[in-house]
Amino acid sequence: MNTQLQNSKTKESLMRSFAGECQARTRYDNAAQQLSQKLYVVSALFKFTANQEREHAEVFYKHTAKVNKSSLNIE
8 A cells, every 4th residue: 555645634534434434334233223123124224234334434444454553533
C-alpha cells in the first residue's frame, strides 16, 4: 500500500467509513433480533442488510489495515 495514505485525509475517511458500517451492522442485527419472533421476513431482510454492511466494513478495513498503526477517535 502506498505510504502516502499513512497521514492522509483518505485514510481518515476510510476509517470513519469502517466505523459507520460497523455501527450500521449492529443496528440492523439488533432490529433483526427484535423482529425474529414476529416478523420473519422483515427480520431476514435486516439480517441480509447487516451482512452487506459487514462486507462494506471489511473493504474499508482492508484498505487501511496495512498502514493503520494508531487508532482514530470517531466523534
